[in-house]
Amino acid sequence: MFARIFLFLTILPIVELTLLLLLGRYTSVWTAVGFVLITGLIGTVLLRIQGVQAWRNVQNDLRAGKMPTASLVDGFLILLASTLLISPGVxxxxVGITLLIPWCRRWYGLLLLWYFHARVITTFTQGNEAAPSAAAIRRTEVIDSYVVETPQHND
Incomplete structure (x- = not known):
């Protein structure tokens, strides 16, 4: 895990710097600087607008008695998109712009849910000989119980 984080935090900035330098070389330095500033501004504005809408969707789901899974994933992806747009880089x-497109965001959301679903199944089935089927995972057992109070004796 540490190696992945280390590689991500070292390789991504190098790739971003290379792409920004290439953008500045083939267009102009002012185009590259303007690109970084404009996308940062767009990310900030969209975080506010779409973030508020995502928060309202979560609240509406909760009021309706529904689990706000899709709304929470949507809100997380909007936050991620805004963060990526605010950070400088091509x-x-x-990726931030594609996350702000609703049909792309749904695709990213499905991919994210698939990843977490696979991780949860892998985590809970490690150590077992064979992974259980999807039907076996969804099966639950309900046990009824009740509380019996016993009278207290004062001696």
Whole structure:
């Protein structure tokens, strides 16, 4: 895990810097600087607008008695998109912009849910010989119980 984080935090900035330098070389330095500033501004504005809407969706789901899974994932992806747009770089801006497109965000959300679902199943089935089927995982057992109070004796 540490190696992955280390590689991510060292390789991503190098790739971002290379792409920004190439953008500045083939267009102009002012285009590259303007690109970084404009996408940062867009990320800040969209975080406020779409973040508030995502929060309202979560509240509406809770009022309706529904589990706000999709709304929470949507809100998380909007937060991630805004963070990527605020950070300087071409690659992160591209991913941030795609996260702000609703049909792309749904695709990313499904991918994220699939990843976490696979991780949970892997985590809970490690050590078992064979992974249980999806039907076996969804099966639950309900045990009824009740409380019996015993009278207290004062001696």
């Amino acid at each position: 690659l992160t801006d591209f």
